Amino acid sequence: TTDSYQTGLTNQVRGILDETPAWDLHTHLYPPTFGTPLSGTGQSAADANGLMLWGIDELLTYHYLVAEVFRVVPSRVLPYADFWQMSKREQADHIWQHLFLERSPISEACRGVLTTLQRLGLDPADKDLDGYRKWFAQQEPDDHIDRVMQAAGVCRITMTNDVFDDNERQRWLADPTVGGDSRFAPVLRFDALLCDWPAAARQLADWGYRTSETPSPDCIAEVQRFLREWIDRTGAIYCAVSLPPTFRFEGPEDTQLSSVIFREAVLPTLAERNLAMALMIGVVRGVNPRLSIAGDGVEKADVSSICRLCTDFPQNRFMVTLLSRENQHEFTVAARKFDNLMPFGCWWFLNNPSLIEEMTRMRMELLGTSFAPQHSDARVLEQIVYKWAHSREIIAKVLADKYAEVSRAGWPISDEVIRRDAKLLLHDNFQEFIAGR
Ligand code: REL
Ligand code: ZN
Numbered sequence: 001t002t003d004s005y006q007t008g009l010t011n012q013v014r015g016i017l018d019e020t021p022a023w024d025l026h027t028h029l030y031p032p033t034f035g036t037p038l039s040g041t042g043q044s045a046a047d048a049n050g051l052m053l054w055g056i057d058e059l060l061t062y063h064y065l066v067a068e069v070f071r072v073v074p075s076r077v078l079p080y081a082d083f084w085q086m087s088k089r090e091q092a093d094h095i096w097q098h099l100f101l102e103r104s105p106i107s108e109a110c111r112g113v114l115t116t117l118q119r120l121g122l123d124p125a126d127k128d129l130d131g132y133r134k135w136f137a138q139q140e141p142d143d144h145i146d147r148v149m150q151a152a153g154v155c156r157i158t159m160t161n162d163v164f165d166d167n168e169r170q171r172w173l174a175d176p177t178v179g180g181d182s183r184f185a186p187v188l189r190f191d192a193l194l195c196d197w198p199a200a201a202r203q204l205a206d207w208g209y210r211t212s213e214t215p216s217p218d219c220i221a222e223v224q225r226f227l228r229e230w231i232d233r234t235g236a237i238y239c240a241v242s243l244p245p246t247f248r249f250e251g252p253e254d255t256q257l258s259s260v261i262f263r264e265a266v267l268p269t270l271a272e273r274n275l276a277m278a279l280m281i282g283v284v285r286g287v288n289p290r291l292s293i294a295g296d297g298v299e300k301a302d303v304s305s306i307c308r309l310c311t312d313f314p315q316n317r318f319m320v321t322l323l324s325r326e327n328q329h330e331f332t333v334a335a336r337k338f339d340n341l342m343p344f345g346c347w348w349f350l351n352n353p354s355l356i357e358e359m360t361r362m363r364m365e366l367l368g369t370s371f372a373p374q375h376s377d378a379r380v381l382e383q384i385v386y387k388w389a390h391s392r393e394i395i396a397k398v399l400a401d402k403y404a405e406v407s408r409a410g411w412p413i414s415d416e417v418i419r420r421d422a423k424l425l426l427h428d429n430f431q432e433f434i435a436g437r
Helices: 002-019 056-060 063-072 080-083 090-099 108-119 127-137 139-152 166-174 191-195 196-205 218-232 256-274 290-296 303-312 325-337 353-367 385-410 415-435
Strands: 021-025 154-157 240-244 274-283 318-322 341-343
Touching: 002 139, 002 385, 021 385, 021 415, 056 108, 056 127, 056 353, 063 090, 063 108, 063 290, 080 290, 090 108, 090 127, 108 385, 139 154, 139 385, 154 385, 191 240, 191 256, 196 218, 196 256, 218 256, 218 353, 256 303, 274 303, 274 385, 303 318, 303 325, 318 325, 318 415, 325 341, 325 353, 341 385, 341 415, 353 385, 385 415
Parallel strands: 021 154, 240 274, 274 318, 318 341
Antiparallel strands: none
16 A cells, blocks of 8 residues: 555665764764863863763753753743852753653753663663763763764764864864864864954954954955964864854945955855855844853844855855744755755754754755755764754655655665665765865
């Protein structure tokens, strides 16, 4: 029957997607060389400001869950400042108590913790936070990364290396080999250059570049020097910025500072180095600053600015993801117009099953297999396990529906065909795009 044919097909596609290694093209994860606040059993000592976040306390204090716990225990009851003063462990206890024990953990971020525990071989039904803590404390960070990548079906993790983050910057300056772990690919991130040029200009001047608030030709040359030095130091595989919904690019005459820096300093340098530029647009930072990193929001971005960039810079390649659901159709149509535009992932507030399904279906219908459906955006290592498990399930469902449709039209689908498509979606489309092939 058609029904059992469909179920068989979905299982077949799911099986193949599960076996196909994914290149996680955007995360906030780091190898142990960047330090880790939780040392495990290992040789490496704990480093309170270390950037490699992992373990149950980090999973529970993910900023998605911080936002959710304030809905349940409002700041009228537990003031923001009191929450931020608690230790990581106390914050984790608080979140576990209120979001997991006293309510059902059905939000995507809560469910993610359960899937992660389960796939790492722990039993969520134990509800034993100290037991989980013990298990994590027994892991050696370096080996643990291999195990987690294996459980997630991820073969490479892409970092976000923010040159304006002092903690991270110092680590690159102190140790040129800090980024040498081949499981992790570096990405140079520089939001401040485009989001707040005056501040960036002062910062660069502090670091010894001859920059000024009005971007003269000399100043532009210095920004290019800065970018080249950091591209070389990090070995970045692409460069990235996140931008507010108000971001506009209006062509060669546009005098906005962000446009001038973008047009004259950033894009020519990236073209020279054959590097793609990732734009993540639509975040309103600090809608509720008292929630800190959990307090960012979303608004609609301007798709015509993206079209303008793709038109004006045929020598550059743009990977783009937009945070607002309302932008997705217009943006997917834009991707049909420009071969130097690669839509990627379902970003942040869109990384929920219903929206992933809607977006993936629409992208497949408009773009076939020529896009990069997901990235994890993980901030805590083990999150890649749930983010990829949940996404693979949805991608399999949508792909199986599409295969059923073409096979009804007489087009044969085989394991080999499914394997080829899975590899494109989870790995090769991104790899080839950043390579410029
Ligand atoms: O890369 C970004 O700008 C964002 O993805 C992050 O800032 C955000 O906080 C992240 O955790 C979302 O998933
Ligand atoms: Zn991110």
